[in-house]
Amino acid sequence: MAHVEITDDGPVRTVALNRPEVRNAFDETTIRELTEAFGNVTARVVVLRGNGPVFCAGADIAWMQRMADSPNNLADARAFAGMLALVDACPVPLVGVAHRAAFGGAIGLLAACDSVIAAPDTVFRFSEGRLGLAPAVISPYVVPKIGAGAARHLFLSARPFDAAAARDLGLVHEVADDVDAALAALVEDILASGPEALRASKALVKAIAPPPTLDAAAILAAARASDEAREGFSAFREKRSPRWAA
Numbered sequence: 001m002a003h004v005e006i007t008d009d010g011p012v013r014t015v016a017l018n019r020p021e022v023r024n025a026f027d028e029t030t031i032r033e034l035t036e037a038f039g040n041v042t043a044r045v046v047v048l049r050g051n052g053p054v055f056c057a058g059a060d061i062a063w064m065q066r067m068a069d070s071p072n073n074l075a076d077a078r079a080f081a082g083m084l085a086l087v088d089a090c091p092v093p094l095v096g097v098a099h100r101a102a103f104g105g106a107i108g109l110l111a112a113c114d115s116v117i118a119a120p121d122t123v124f125r126f127s128e129g130r131l132g133l134a135p136a137v138i139s140p141y142v143v144p145k146i147g148a149g150a151a152r153h154l155f156l157s158a159r160p161f162d163a164a165a166a167r168d169l170g171l172v173h174e175v176a177d178d179v180d181a182a183l184a185a186l187v188e189d190i191l192a193s194g195p196e197a198l199r200a201s202k203a204l205v206k207a208i209a210p211p212p213t214l215d216a217a218a219i220l221a222a223a224r225a226s227d228e229a230r231e232g233f234s235a236f237r238e239k240r241s242p243r244w245a246a
Contacts, residue, residue: 004033013043020052027063049097058104077217108138132232136219140212
């Protein structure tokens with residue numbers, strides 16, 4: 001089964017995370033398929049959402065543990081960073097739709113979207129610290145969206161926050177009981193504008209916004225190979241509290 005499901009319906013392409021059995025947690029296959037999905041966009045609007053009970057629970061812990069001991073650790077982290085950069089560079093309007101949960105890297109995907117609609121029961125959380133990691137690869141997209149002050153608080157506390165708070169932070173633009181109806185209305189509004197004007201508007205914002213300068217992939221690769229991350233992964237899988245070194 002494909003980890004990413006792509007549906008083209010006229011001018012709209014829907015890209016759906018498709019691992020509902022693991023709450024759409026992403027791994028190297030998901031990253032590769034998302035890279036392919038955003039590699040040649042010809043639709044006028046792209047919708048990014050998740051199949052099943054939640055939008056995305058973040059990174060697959062089994063994948064993170066596997067990469068920690070792999071000689072491909074850095075290359076894999078760069079593939080993750082490259083995928084997010086490609087999503088962010090999508091030349092046409094990109095709408096994210098979140099429901100129930102968006103943790104860790106999932107928030108990076110939403111931060112790379114132009115507009116985000118969330119169901120009221122969606123819970124957001126930068127959970128990386130609880131695993132002995134830092135939100136390195138997603139930070140170039142999250143920090144400009146929510147601001148440095150909010151990022152410091154939420155990265156460091158790892159506290160969950162709801163859809164209303166995400167809207168106040170600018171991460172979410174609309175909270176809707178019926179996300180499908182809200183999505184249809186937004187897509188209709190987007191399609192009412194000229195497609196070249198929309199592409200030019202996105203390119204304008206990208207040209208004005210400063211590009212990130214840090215090597216986020218190297219930070220992620222080093223973090224997940226650390227002793228602290230190994231303890232965090234083990235604790236998560238064993239359903240216990242991590243025993244951090246003093």
